[in-house]
Every structure is written in structure tokens, then in C-alpha cells.
Amino acid sequence: MDLELFSRATENLKRQKFRSLLTLLGIIIGIGSVVALISIGDGFNKSVEKEFEKMGSNTLIILPGSSFMSSVFAKLEKKDVDRIEAIKGVESATPLFLASQTVGFKEEKKSALLVGIDTKKQDLLEDIGLLSIGEGRNLTSSDSFSVLIGKRFSEEKFDSEIELKQKLVLDGSYLRVVGITKSAGQSFGAAFDSAIVINYKTLEEITGEELTPFRIFAKAVNKKEVSEVKERIKKELKKAHGKEDFQIMTASQIQESALSILGLIQMVLVFIAGISLVVGGIGIMNTMLMAVMERTREIGIMKAVGATNTIILSLFLVESGVIGLIGGFIGYVIGFSIALIGGMIASSSGINLIIEFNPLLLFGSLAFAFLIGMISGFIPARRASLMEPVEALREE
Amino acid sequence: MSEIIIDAKNIVKTYVMGETKLNALDDVSFELKKQEFVAIMGPSGSGKTTLLDVLSVLLRPTSGEVFINKKPISKMNDNELALIRGRTIGFVFQTFNLINRLTAKENVMMPLWFQGIPKNKREKISEEILTDVGLADRMHHRPTELSGGQRQRVAIARALAVNPDIIVADEPTGNLDSVSGKQIMELINELHDKKGKTILMVTHEREIADHAERIIHLKDGKIIHNETLKKKKITEKSVK
Numbered sequence: 314m315d316l317e318l319f320s321r322a323t324e325n326l327k328r329q330k331f332r333s334l335l336t337l338l339g340i341i342i343g344i345g346s347v348v349a350l351i352s353i354g355d356g357f358n359k360s361v362e363k364e365f366e367k368m369g370s371n372t373l374i375i376l377p378g379s380s381f382m383s384s385v386f387a388k389l390e391k392k393d394v395d396r397i398e399a400i401k402g403v404e405s406a407t408p409l410f411l412a413s414q415t416v417g418f419k420e421e422k423k424s425a426l427l428v429g430i431d432t433k434k435q436d437l438l439e440d441i442g443l444l445s446i447g448e449g450r451n452l453t454s455s456d457s458f459s460v461l462i463g464k465r466f467s468e469e470k471f472d473s474e475i476e477l478k479q480k481l482v483l484d485g486s487y488l489r490v491v492g493i494t495k496s497a498g499q500s501f502g503a504a505f506d507s508a509i510v511i512n513y514k515t516l517e518e519i520t521g522e523e524l525t526p527f528r529i530f531a532k533a534v535n536k537k538e539v540s541e542v543k544e545r546i547k548k549e550l551k552k553a554h555g556k557e558d559f560q561i562m563t564a565s566q567i568q569e570s571a572l573s574i575l576g577l578i579q580m581v582l583v584f585i586a587g588i589s590l591v592v593g594g595i596g597i598m599n600t601m602l603m604a605v606m607e608r609t610r611e612i613g614i615m616k617a618v619g620a621t622n623t624i625i626l627s628l629f630l631v632e633s634g635v636i637g638l639i640g641g642f643i644g645y646v647i648g649f650s651i652a653l654i655g656g657m658i659a660s661s662s663g664i665n666l667i668i669e670f671n672p673l674l675l676f677g678s679l680a681f682a683f684l685i686g687m688i689s690g691f692i693p694a695r696r697a698s699l700m701e702p703v704e705a706l707r708e709e
Numbered sequence: 710m711s712e713i714i715i716d717a718k719n720i721v722k723t724y725v726m727g728e729t730k731l732n733a734l735d736d737v738s739f740e741l742k743k744q745e746f747v748a749i750m751g752p753s754g755s756g757k758t759t760l761l762d763v764l765s766v767l768l769r770p771t772s773g774e775v776f777i778n779k780k781p782i783s784k785m786n787d788n789e790l791a792l793i794r795g796r797t798i799g800f801v802f803q804t805f806n807l808i809n810r811l812t813a814k815e816n817v818m819m820p821l822w823f824q825g826i827p828k829n830k831r832e833k834i835s836e837e838i839l840t841d842v843g844l845a846d847r848m849h850h851r852p853t854e855l856s857g858g859q860r861q862r863v864a865i866a867r868a869l870a871v872n873p874d875i876i877v878a879d880e881p882t883g884n885l886d887s888v889s890g891k892q893i894m895e896l897i898n899e900l901h902d903k904k905g906k907t908i909l910m911v912t913h914e915r916e917i918a919d920h921a922e923r924i925i926h927l928k929d930g931k932i933i934h935n936e937t938l939k940k941k942k943i944t945e946k947s948v949k
């Protein structure tokens with residue numbers, strides 16, 4: 314029997330195509346969204362992991378404000394960089410400054426983001442994966458009006474593409490483009506990708522303002538020591554500022570929080586998918602109840618000629634399982650296609666989303682859908698199996 | 710004499726409909742011997758079908774006991790009864806009870822499927838039997854494409870598929886014209902005379918009942934007369 318149960322079940326399903334298709338909808342949507350979610354989520358996870366791999370797990374980031382909310386008022390000081398560098402276990406530290414200015418190129422003028430860096434420390438920025446040069450050269454400590462621009466900035470900011478050695482105008486001063494950063498698809502380099510990278514001292518000169526770091530990046534000597542180093546920095550800065558108006562994050566911490574937010578979103582969406590699966594299950598149950606009613610006489614005949622309750626039960630269980638399976642398969646194909654399309658859209662807008670085929674997800678969702686079908690079909694199948702043959706035969 | 714294959718003792722079958730109770734069978738006892746041909750006669754509503762269903766373990770009695778090959782069915786669960794039906798009893802109904810979406814051959818194959826017989830063997834058996842009942846050229850037709858007589862042949866073929874000892878037929882000619890009815894009766898006679906099948910048949914037509922060796926007369930759920938016909942002899946020599 315075994316395999317023949319399947320062929321019987323599909324035969325029966327073929328007879329009621331349209332109704333089966335409607336029934337499938339809930340399962341298709343449910344499985345489809347689960348598959349899309351998991352695929353996209355996995356892709357995102359992988360991207361985040363890759364990003365942090367590059368960044369290195371011994372990186373610490375110091376940001377102003379005790380929470381993201383109050384960061385507007387709290388400020389880091391330039392001196393903090395020296396304070397941090399002086400701490401035991403810290404190899405090196407460097408600040409990033411941020412300013413927005415109107416920049417001219419040829420005939421155009423546009424507001425642009427400027428990232429001020431300490432030109433003596435680009436090696437650290439390169440080391441933690443924030444900055445890498447694609448064309449031209451990096452800044453050196455003697456550069457003041459020479460700048461780097463992001464790949465994206467060079468291509469998209471102005472009508473015509475900015476090339477090496479061309480000049481930008483900032484508040485009457487000329488900035489010479491000496492290098493273009495590598496296209497950074499990822500989230501952390503993204504600021505550089507669409508910005509002008511400049512010696513922060515020049516930035517201060519041009520704007521005439523004293524700038525304060527909006528981030529300080531530090532690198533611990535030893536990976537294993539990161540959390541101790543973090544505590545030391547915290548203690549030192551607290552002493553210097555008189556209060557804890559800053560935050561220190563380690564790469565692994567950021568990674569964790571990014572992933573946990575993602576996990577939360579996924580959970581909510583999985584919950585929604587779960588609801589559509591329940592709806593789909595109810596749909597299957599309904600279809601199977603109708604099928605059992607319609608085939609009452611057939612059940613009677615089968616029982617008269619020797620079908621046991623067990624056979625009838627498995628016949629209908631397999632049939633409802635196959636409905637689930639078909640729905641699951643269609644759902645998988647749709648869900649995975651959505652994930653692939655999502656990945657392509659994300660990539661084209663600079664977010665690196667790695668969508669990969671995962672056989673476990675395929676078999677998992679098929680098995681899950683089959684199971685849902687069987688569970689939903691249990692009550693109808695049981696009803697069929699317990700029918701009195703004589704009464705079933707009397708049915709017209 | 711032959712051994713008793715179905716033994717029913719003090720069968721009562723009561724139907725309850727709201728306030729009223731109806732004894733469709735009222736203390737019926739009956740023995741069916743191997744290779745006998747027994748007809749059950751009686752007016753409409755006298756309990757013929759009910760008795761046939763109880764004797765063929767399709768229906769449990771309200772009280773009393775049915776022994777199949779000496780085994781009491783009250784001790785068996787529904788699955789065991791299904792297995793007994795599947796192996797030892799072949800059913801022929803007045804309304805044929807074929808599955809319309811299956812072909813003749815597939816209908817005949819079905820009981821064999823429940824016996825766990827592999828597909829190629831099922832096909833072979835079904836083809837042979839359908840040929841035997843004269844439907845070699847109708848195997849792949851669906852019941853709706855067949856005449857009444859042909860449908861009943863398919864039903865008989867299905868009943869024979871598992872090679873059961875007993876064939877149970879409830880008014881097998883009731884829905885047929887007289888010509889096909891006659892042909893079906895010839896077929897049933899043949900099953901008894903040549904194949905040695907035990908036949909239990911319900912009819913309300915005397916002419917049809919006359920094919921049997923013994924006639925049970927039912928009225929209001931009771932056996933009122935047990936008539937033995939002399940014209941036939943049990944042809945034990947022709948048994949396989």
C-alpha cells in the first residue's frame with residue numbers, strides 16, 4: 314500500500330482541482346512567508362557576520378550619549394582619544410568627525426556629508442574595515458585640502474561622475490580628490506561610501522568650528538581582553554567627564570543587538586505566517602470534511618470489500634497531507650523567489666544580502682506542510698474511518 | 710454434511726427512531742453451510758437486507774451472536790471484521806455499488822489492494838476474472854459507460870477478486886431487465902455449481918429464489934418458513 318496511498322490521494326485531489334487550489338492558498342502564503350523570512354533573515358545574518366568578521370572582534374566603538382536618545386546633547390572630546398589610547402590594553406584609537414556642508418562640483422552645488430578623520434590614523438580605519446582605497450591613494454598626515462570620496466559619492470552625487478584629481482569647491486576652498494574608496498556595500502562603511510573623507514583639521518578650518526568626535530574607534534591589543542578594556546575605558550571616561558554620558562560598544566555586542574532585533578522582527582513575522590498556516594489548516598480540514606461527506610458511499614463500498622478503519626484513516630490522512638505538501642512546495646518556490654528578488658533589490662541599493670539555497674529549509678518546509686495537512690485532516694479522516702459501512706452505503 | 714460457515718444465534722436488530730423502536734430482526738437464528746445456496750425471501754421491509762448485512766458482518770446485531778467459521782464476531786473489533794469481509798465474503802448489491810470514477814478493472818482490483826496484494830498481481834487477477842464474467846472488452850470502461858447487466862458483472866467480478874468462500878447478494882437482479890437478470894442468475898448458479906461458492910442471496914421474486922437449494926421466508930423480522938428445494942443436488946465433486 315504505502316506508496317499507493319500517495320497515488321490514490323493525488324488522484325482524488327486531481328478530481329477537485331479548483332477547490333484544492335483554494336485550500337492551498339493559506340498553506341502557500343504561510344509556508345511562502347516563512348521561507349522568504351528565513352531565507353532573507355539568514356542572508357542578513359550572513360551579511361552582518363561577514364561585516365563584523367572584517368571589522369574584527371577586537372574593535373570598540375565609543376559614541377556620545379548614554380543612550381541613542383540623548384546623544385544629541387552629550388559630546389565626546391578630542392582629548393578622549395588620547396585618554397583612551399593611554400589605557401592599558403588599547404593598541405590605538407581614532408576619532409571620526411561629521412559635518413554637512415554645501416559642496417560645489419562644476420556648475421552644481423549640493424549639500425554633502427563630510428567625514429573628518431585623523432590622517433595619522435587611517436591605518437586603524439583600514440584595519441577595522443571602515444576605509445579601503447579603490448582608486449588613487451590614501452590620505453597622509455601632510456594632506457589638508459586633498460580628500461577621498463566614496464565610490465557612491467563619485468558616481469551619484471553630481472550629474473557628471475567625479476574623477477581622480479578633479480576639484481570640489483567647499484566654502485571657497487578647493488578640495489582635490491586624491492582617492493576613491495572601494496564601494497562598501499555594507500552598513501558600516503556606508504557612511505564613507507557617500508561622503509567626502511577629509512582631514513578633520515581642514516574641516517575645522519573651513520567651517521571655523523571646533524568639532525567634537527561623533528565616534529571614537531579603538532582597537533584592543535588582545536581579542537580576549539575586549540571586555541576588560543571596555544570596562545577600563547568606561548572608568549577612565551567617566552572620571553574625565555564626571556558622568557557616564559557615552560556608550561561603548563564592542564563589535565560582538567553590536568552584532569548581537571543587530572541580530573536580536575532581526576530575530577525579533579522575524580519572530581513577529583513568523584507569528585503572522587503561523588496564523589496563515591492555521592487558516593490554511595482550517596481550510597484543509599474543511600475541504601477534507603467535504604471530501605469525506607461526498608465520498609461517504611465510496612467509503613462504505615471500500616469497507617464492505619475489506620478496507621479496515623486503519624486503511625480508510627491513512628487514505629484520508631495521506632490525502633490531506635498531500636494537499637499540505639503541494640501547498641508547501643508552491644509556497645516554498647514563491648517564498649524563495651521573493652527572497653531572491655529581495656536580495657537583488659537589496660544588493661542594488663547597497664545592502665549586501667546573501668540569499669542561498671538551503672536544502673534543510675526546503676525539506677523542513679515540505680515536511681512541515683505535510684504535517685500540517687495531516688493534522689488538519691485528522692478529524693475528517695477519523696470521521697471517515699469510523700463510519701458504519703451499512704449507513705455509508707445507504708448514502709446517495 | 711458440510712461444515713457450518715455462518716452461524717447466527719438469536720439475532721435481534723433494533724432500530725430506534727426517536728420514540729419508536731423497530732425490531733428489524735426479531736430473534737432470528739440461522740445456519741449457513743459451506744457450499745450451500747440459500748435465498749432469503751420476504752416482502753419489502755421484512756428485514757431481508759438487515760439479516761444479510763448481519764450475516765455478512767457488515768452490521769453488528771443489537772443482541773445475539775454471529776459465528777463466522779465458529780468464531781464469535783462480538784469479540785472482534787471493526788478492523789478484524791473488515792478483514793473477514795475482505796477475505797471470506799464477496800458482496801453483490803442491488804445498486805451495484807461500483808466506484809464510478811474508477812474503471813471496471815480498477816473496481817475489481819480494489820479489494821485486492823486492501824489485502825496487500827502487489828499491483829501487477831492485482832491487475833492479472835482482475836483481468837482474468839473480468840474475462841471469466843464476459844467483460845474482456847470492457848475492462849477499461851467506467852461503470853457509467855456500461856449497461857446494468859454489465860455493471861452487475863463487474864460487481865460480481867469484484868466480489869470474486871479475493872476468491873472468497875461466500876458470495877452475498879442483495880437483490881442482484883432487482884435493478885436489471887429480465888434478460889440481464891437471467892444472465893446474472895446463470896452466472897451466480899455457475900459460481901455455486903462450478904466454483905463451489907457458498908451463496909447467500911436476498912430476493913423477493915420466487916423465480917429468482919428457485920435457483921437456490923433452500924429458501925428462508927422472512928416476515929416482520931422473523932423466519933416464518935425454512936423451505937428446502939429438492940430439485941438440486943450439492944455437487945461436492947466439482948469443488949476445487
Ligand SMILES: Nc1ncnc2c1ncn2[C@@H]1O[C@H](COP(=O)(O)OP(=O)(O)O)[C@@H](O)[C@H]1O
Nearest residue numbers: 724726733751752753754755756757758759760
Ligand atoms: N438504518 C435504519 N434505521 C431505521 N430503520 C431501518 C434502518 N434500516 C432498516 N430499517 C427498517 O428495518 C426494516 C427492515 O429493513 P430491511 O432489512 O431493509 O428490509 P428489506 O430488505 O426486507 O426490504 C424496515 O422497516 C426498515 O424501514
Ligand SMILES: [Mg+2]
Nearest residue numbers: 757758759879
Ligand atoms: Mg432490502
